Amino acid sequence: MKRFFLVFVFVIPLISLAQTIKTDVLVLGNSAAAFAAGIQASESGVNTIVLTQADGFKAIDFEKEPETGPIKAFKQRARKALKLADSVALPQITNQILNAVVKNWSDSSKLFDVINNTPFMEASRSGSGWEIKLTKDKSIKAKVLVVTDDIQKILPALKISDLKPAEISPLSYSGNAYRTTIGAINGSSNYLSLYNLLIPDQDNVLYIKSDDLEIGQATGATAAYAAFYRTKTSLSNLKSIQGELLAYKLPLIPFEDINIADSNWLAIQKVGITGILKAELKDGKAFFNPETKVVYKEIDQPIRDYYYKAQIWFDDHQDVPVTLENTISMICYVGNKAVDATKDKLQKKWNNEYKFHSKYDLKKVLTRREFAVIINEFLTPFDKINVDKTGRVIR
Structure with missing residues (x-):
């Protein structure tokens, strides 16, 4: 018994040395x-x-x-x-x-x-x-x-x-590989794909x-x-x-010209990932140009790519100006939303929540900032539509 006790005391420290x-x-x-x-x-x-x-x-x-x-x-x-x-x-x-x-x-x-x-x-x-x-x-x-x-x-x-x-x-x-991004490199147009x-x-x-x-x-x-x-x-x-x-x-x-502190940063990032609004690539950098007016031809095909119903709306509205009224018409048709309710919601949020500096005006041509925020909220392409490993839209 005494010998066993001595052996036991001797073994314990050796075992305690091993650590995972x-x-x-x-x-x-x-x-x-x-x-x-x-x-x-x-x-x-x-x-x-x-x-x-x-x-x-x-x-x-x-x-x-x-x-x-x-x-x-x-x-x-x-x-x-x-x-x-x-x-x-x-x-x-x-x-x-x-x-x-x-x-x-x-x-x-x-x-x-x-x-x-x-x-x-x-x-x-x-x-x-x-x-x-x-x-x-x-x-x-x-x-x-x-x-x-x-x-x-x-x-x-x-x-x-x-x-x-x-x-x-x-x-x-x-x-479409840019849609698989998981990180943009500050001060450049480079990104890391997952x-x-x-x-x-x-x-x-x-x-x-x-x-x-x-x-x-x-x-x-x-x-x-x-x-x-x-x-x-x-x-x-x-x-x-x-x-x-x-x-x-x-x-x-x-986006070189959209700071993290920008109140619309998240919406612009999400829409930017979809490619519905693309960057201007210049001198090794990417610019969103948030205050530039949206042009019909830049959004026509990208939105068609994301939504089947957009095919019909764009076919019925050939080369129209991208006004707030036309944008509401498009998102309500594609997203099955009520026009009047959408107008009311946008008017309430326009300056207070979205922090837009312009006045709510159905006849105004939207800036890229305004269009990105509206598309992100009412159609949510980033959140609801997946892409495959090549960035191709899965519908």
Whole structure:
């Protein structure tokens, strides 16, 4: 009995040395993209660990970045950590402040954790997820793995010799791929398609190699979707991920002239994704031109593509001006709505809710801003109509 007790006491410490940390999403890297991926995944409601394998995240120029979800969440945490009132401006976010705020956040959050200065030994598949060995006796198990730096240690588990990171594409209307966007790159006409992010025949691993916060945020939301719904990344739902990213203020179409703070930003983004109103592409940038008048020929075919009933309305109204009255006629015919009720609703919302500066006038030709808001509310093409992997409308 005495001998057994001694053995038992000796064995217990050895067993306790082995440790497995479980999480939903594991992000490898310390770039701006890793930062955004980790924050977005946690903001989307799943347990997230970022393994930086360094002293912390690289410097981020917060002054140049629009206030998307991860930036807004970080600034809120920074204000809290620095004990600053909302009326007091944040100081310049140095690399030291960045990582101090992240540490404070990581220490206090149930969903967001950052582990610094911890390289990993190897990676392997664990069921449909991943196991990352930190030491012989310590590992992290994750449902979805996001790699933002060196992919070499991951390749043996994938049983392939090489893998290219997700590629961005310039906005183009020669095809419909732009409708599969999950992130627009600030200051350019480039975007990331969901189907450029997903890796063929490789589920629950995403590989990006970028300093773009937008790419990181899009990747974090995609990883979170698979983890939250306990599914594979190959079964990602495009509209759900797009909707999540729009809720966290990530532009999906890179309109240079529509700011996140614009009261009509969401409606313009949703209609922009459908292609019912297309951007003007100029000098490597995309412009929505919100105050330009809508022209019949630019909306004719796109709306026909989305709605069968639109075929009849446009055939009966050849090349008419896109006035408020004609637009009401079209949306009521296509959407089976009452004309008088639609007019009343629009008149009540015109200035107070939509924040339009013009007067409600049935004879006025609509601007692209006005048309986008009306189409988004009364026909909801983005919310109700799906597209396939090529962006082709599914009806």
